[in-house]
Amino acid sequence: MLKRTYEGQDCSIAHALEVVGERWTLLIIRDALLGLRRFDEFQRNLGIARKVLADRLRWLVDEGILERVPYQERPQRYEYHLTRKGRDLHVALVGLRQWGDAHCSEKPPMLARTKSDKKPVIAALVPKRSDHLRLEEVEFVPGPGHGSR
Amino acid sequence: MLKRTYEGQDCSIAHALEVVGERWTLLIIRDALLGLRRFDEFQRNLGIARKVLADRLRWLVDEGILERVPYQERPQRYEYHLTRKGRDLHVALVGLRQWGDAHCSEKPPMLARTKSDKKPVIAALVPKRSDHLRLEEVEFVPGPGHGSR
DNA sequence: CCACGTCGGTTCCTTGAAGGAACCGACCCT
DNA sequence: AGGGTCGGTTCCTTCAAGGAACCGACGTGG
Numbered sequence: 001m002l003k004r005t006y007e008g009q010d011c012s013i014a015h016a017l018e019v020v021g022e023r024w025t026l027l028i029i030r031d032a033l034l035g036l037r038r039f040d041e042f043q044r045n046l047g048i049a050r051k052v053l054a055d056r057l058r059w060l061v062d063e064g065i066l067e068r069v070p071y072q073e074r075p076q077r078y079e080y081h082l083t084r085k086g087r088d089l090h091v092a093l094v095g096l097r098q099w100g101d102a103h104c105s106e107k108p109p110m111l112a113r114t115k116s117d118k119k120p121v122i123a124a125l126v127p128k129r130s131d132h133l134r135l136e137e138v139e140f141v142p143g144p145g146h147g148s149r
Numbered sequence: 150m151l152k153r154t155y156e157g158q159d160c161s162i163a164h165a166l167e168v169v170g171e172r173w174t175l176l177i178i179r180d181a182l183l184g185l186r187r188f189d190e191f192q193r194n195l196g197i198a199r200k201v202l203a204d205r206l207r208w209l210v211d212e213g214i215l216e217r218v219p220y221q222e223r224p225q226r227y228e229y230h231l232t233r234k235g236r237d238l239h240v241a242l243v244g245l246r247q248w249g250d251a252h253c254s255e256k257p258p259m260l261a262r263t264k265s266d267k268k269p270v271i272a273a274l275v276p277k278r279s280d281h282l283r284l285e286e287v288e289f290v291p292g293p294g295h296g297s298r
Numbered sequence: 299c300c301a302c303g304t305c306g307g308t309t310c311c312t313t314g315a316a317g318g319a320a321c322c323g324a325c326c327c328t
Numbered sequence: 329a330g331g332g333t334c335g336g337t338t339c340c341t342t343c344a345a346g347g348a349a350c351c352g353a354c355g356t357g358g
Contacts, residue, residue, distance in 0.1 A: 006176065008196055010258045010296065012249030013179050013242060019253060021172070023316075027155065030162050039335050047157055049317050054336060075324040077334065085252050091272050092248055093162060095241030100161030103234050104168060109159045114276065123240050124281035125270050127263065132273035147159065172345075188306050198346050203307060224353040226305065 019063050020089065024048055025056055026096070029082070029089055032066065034140065037079040060086070090135050094123040107145030115139045168212050169238065173197055174205055175245070178231070178238055181215065183289065186228035209235070239284050243272040256294030264288045 004022060006014040020026055027046055036042055043053050057080055060066040065086035068078045094112060101108040112121040114137060121138050153171060155163040169175055176195055185191055192202050206229055209215040214235040217227045243261060250257040261270040263286055270287050 006195075009176070011176075011179070012246045012254050012257060012259070014176060014249075015253035016245045016249035017175060021175070023170070026166060026170070027158070027160075027163060030160070046155075050336070052316060075334075088248055088251060091274065092241055092244030094274060095244040095272060096165045097161045099237055099241055100163075100165035102237060104164035105161050109161060112274070120277040121274050122277050122281075123244060123272055124275050125240065125243060125261070125284070125287055126273050126275060126281050128269040128271050132271075132275050135274070138274055199307070201345060224305075
């Protein structure tokens with residue numbers, strides 16, 4: 001990408017994509033939502049070039065999506081934790097996931113369900129004040145298509 | 150991007166991003182959802198290089214997200230219509246939009262509301278069988294932040 | 299009949315981001 | 329002293345995006 005920006009676009013989708021629209025970025029956030037925290041965990045799980053991963057992590061910290069927190073001294077080591085802003089991306093990611101489930105995979109490699117009664121969960125449009133699930137009420141578990149690729 | 154694929158990822162998010170994750174692609178689909186159909190409309194509205202637009206449109210037609218339909222003969226001219234598969238991306242796009250509204254813009258440039266009673270609409274996680282709005286029940290109108298950029 | 303405009307592209311060159319492999323520095327263990 | 333771990337950085341190559349010019353089929357006006 002020559003520029004990461006979409007100039008002249010008066011649109012929150014364009015603004016969002018300027019921040020998280022580059023290659024790898026949403027997959028890093030997906031992994032963070034699933035609990036990954038350390039440089040090597042991301043690198044091994046994604047197979048991403050170390051340079052690109054370092055660039056993306058720095059950018060995401062600058063944007064307030066990840067937080068760089070020390071987990072040991074001598075040698076100083078840091079891990080990356082999602083902020084509220086980062087966790088808020090879960091709706092868009094679940095939306096992408098279910099589109100991929102419906103149109104790109106035969107069987108879903110992963111399922112979203114309620115923690116309490118294990119009922120399937122989807123992302124959908126609803127009236128603003130109607131009740132919906134918070135991220136902490138939902139869990140993600142391997143689905144029927146897991147491992148088929 | 151050297152490759153458009155994310156090899157070794159057993160994940161529908163990765164598969165979805167292999168199809169619609171490249172620069173410009175989601176903005177083209179956003180425009181299509183708002184009613185744009187012709188090459189020049191997309192090109193002017195996005196300010197995208199014509200070559201890249203031609204590449205993306207061809208790709209999206211190949212993937213069954215857009216349909217190339219003739220709207221005149223002599224000279225043969227085509228426009229691009231969203232398929233069901235393409236329209237299904239609206240949940241992910243609204244999810245991205247509201248994240249951008251919440252974290253990247255001061256005021257939303259665009260609002261989603263119900264066509265019937267003009268109540269605000271959000272994307273959210275809900276139990277699978279609970280009722281939610283279909284795309285045709287929702288409209289998108291300029292919001293308070295419209296034109297501020 | 300010739301010039302101009304419209305639409306939907308294609309061609310060509312330049313620039314810069316991604317891939318990949320090697321290297322590095324601080325520390326620990328044996 | 330040698331090797332391993334972790335979190336990077338450096339360097340080179342390759343390929344996609346940006347941008348501007350060009351093109352072909354057709355309609356329009358003088």
